[in-house]
Amino acid sequence: MIEGIKRVACVGSGLVGQGWAALFAVNGYEVVLQDLTEEILAEAVERTAHHINTLVNAGLAKGPDEAVARLRTTTSLEEALSDANFVIESVFESLEVICPLYEDMDRLTPADVVLASSTSGFMMSDIARDMKLHPERAIVAHPWNPVHLVPLVELSPGGKTTQGTVDFTYRIMEDIGRVPVVLKKEVLGFIANRLSAVLWREALDLVDQGVASVEEVDKAIRAGPGIRWAIMGPHLTYHLGGGKGGIEYIMRHIGVKKAK
């Protein structure tokens, strides 16, 4: 645990919020789950407990009962934020919902509390639009589903986000076992969703052109490049593919062909 950070507020307790809650709870943090109704929260706690058990059963965490005991819930945003040292937001993806929420959270928390958004669809510069006090502590921390199992978290600072906010978020993400990647520039879809989208478009095109079925295309990815991409990214893959000549060989010999 990071010194001085004891309590984390998970604003929004859906699929993503539950994943965050499980990760923070198994790593020793007190977690407050916040959402609109008690019914939603009851289900969220049940699923979070399930994720905690999954992590413990996989040998990735200890003490399921202690972790579950660290979960609290509230329907009040003010109560959720009142003693939180870090806020991770995972609400419905709509600027009409998110912008006023950040304006409220900006008002309801001390200036040094970092506000992180799980958004996959928006950039922090847009989300922080109406933050009047301290937009410099707001940052995107976009996780991948299932949040408690896939380690990638993309950190995308907005136009006003400070380096201190980036550094703190990086540290707390590593502290809960995540693999944070920092974007140098805001871009729609961040890194991983953009890369996934181009792969999907080509996959759909192969099916469309009658080259192979949906199932066969998926099977090809799973049994081939997927295995390599789980170990290394595309650049390193091609660099190794070039043998002794590395990526320079690849670029010289097949780079141009591939670009067509």
Added chain:
Amino acid sequence: MIEGIKRVACVGSGLVGQGWAALFAVNGYEVVLQDLTEEILAEAVERTAHHINTLVNAGLAKGPDEAVARLRTTTSLEEALSDANFVIESVFESLEVICPLYEDMDRLTPADVVLASSTSGFMMSDIARDMKLHPERAIVAHPWNPVHLVPLVELSPGGKTTQGTVDFTYRIMEDIGRVPVVLKKEVLGFIANRLSAVLWREALDLVDQGVASVEEVDKAIRAGPGIRWAIMGPHLTYHLGGGKGGIEYIMRHIGVKKAK
């Protein structure tokens, strides 16, 4: 082992041929490695033995000594083919080299011996151009590096390849623990290299646009989508991403945005 198939000729004993040799040898087949010089073959046998040990150490095969004892070598194509029941070719990728080779192999083997090519760059309709006798038994069986570890094999029949050739190659690939995928139509790069190429292009573009460094893009793939792609392909990933609504939900809500 498939009934009646005892001996496999690996024509070309480089990186790819060594992988094939290891796979066939650990699965009980007699293997003849063929190449231009004794020096090349001596190194090939050494590396094949190394791959065999890797497979045994990983618990993927038994009896390293027996498997190594099943390897033979020859610099004579005629000798390599004389008693082979299946031929897997992995020579230098050039039609000037490959086309005459298939013409020779067509002449030197009985009509019922399947000739499979590891090529990643050519289509069987081009490779089989000069086969005068039995082009119907020639097929592409494109593996992924490292051949002895990554299970995908893409089967791409040429214009004259019969269904019997496809079926036999599918069976022998499954018999040596591979995951074969059959293309319905010849296309440059087959399935997996086309998908890899689009991912790489987008990865290079992200670096080019200053969004993230080479290392960060690779890290993002490795820690995020790569893990999912090793378990399932892009279609299933998006189908699950749609929640209860499945891929239809995704298509309706973000499909159009992603297509831009």
